[in-house]
Amino acid sequence: MQLTGYIFKGQCYDTGAQAKRKCGLCAKDIRYCFILKNGDLTLVTGPCCFSRFGEPVRKQLEAAKTWLLNIVQQETYEKRTGAVRWEVKERRGLWRIYRRQAIEAIRKYRQETKKEWLPESLFELKIEAAKKPTFKTPSWWYKKQAEKLKARIDLISAPSTSGDSTCLGDYKGEYHGIQV
Numbered sequence: 315m316q317l318t319g320y321i322f323k324g325q326c327y328d329t330g331a332q333a334k335r336k337c338g339l340c341a342k343d344i345r346y347c348f349i350l351k352n353g354d355l356t357l358v359t360g361p362c363c364f365s366r367f368g369e370p371v372r373k374q375l376e377a378a379k380t381w382l383l384n385i386v387q388q389e390t391y392e393k394r395t396g397a398v399r400w401e402v403k404e405r406r407g408l409w410r411i412y413r414r415q416a417i418e419a420i421r422k423y424r425q426e427t428k429k430e431w432l433p434e435s436l437f438e439l440k441i442e443a444a445k446k447p448t449f450k451t452p453s454w455w456y457k458k459q460a461e462k463l464k465a466r467i468d469l470i471s472a473p474s475t476s477g478d479s480t481c482l483g484d485y486k487g488e489y490h491g492i493q494v
């Protein structure tokens with residue numbers, strides 16, 4: 315038996331990935347909800363029960379579903395690309411901060427020691443700081459690189475507990491054999 319007397323005016327919505335509503339006809343969980351009127355009655359149904367309506371209502375419902383799915387797809391896509399852009403921006407910002415700190419540490423060492431040669435810890439830091447991204451660089455690279463730089467900076471600037479040679483400006487350890 316087809317249902318009669320229902321009017322569809324294009325009202326429909328997406329409840330989100332977790333379906334929160336039940337179809338007013340078959341009680342199934344529905345994500346995409348379509349609102350129909352029958353006099354004073356309001357019915358919320360889903361694609362599960364489109365076949366219970368005759369023409370032109372069924373066609374109108376199908377068209378609304380196509381439209382709704384397009385919108386949802388577009389929104390999901392925009393949200394995803396927006397989130398990726400935001401993540402890259404944030405990670406790139408952090409990477410720049412550590413890179414600057416690294417360059418500063420190397421400059422400071424050279425100013426204080428008047429030496430061109432760098433100790434191993436600073437030499438390695440310089441290599442990491444020299445690595446540059448391209449326009450295609452993925453967001454994980456900035457994260458990984460920022461962590462690497464931070465770890466090396468921490469190592470250099472950590473207050474020396476045993477009075478050994480890792481302390482910046484008081485380096486007495488081995489010098490790297492490569493001039494940079």
Ligand SMILES: [Zn+2]
Nearest residue numbers: 337340362363
């Ligand atoms: Zn249903």
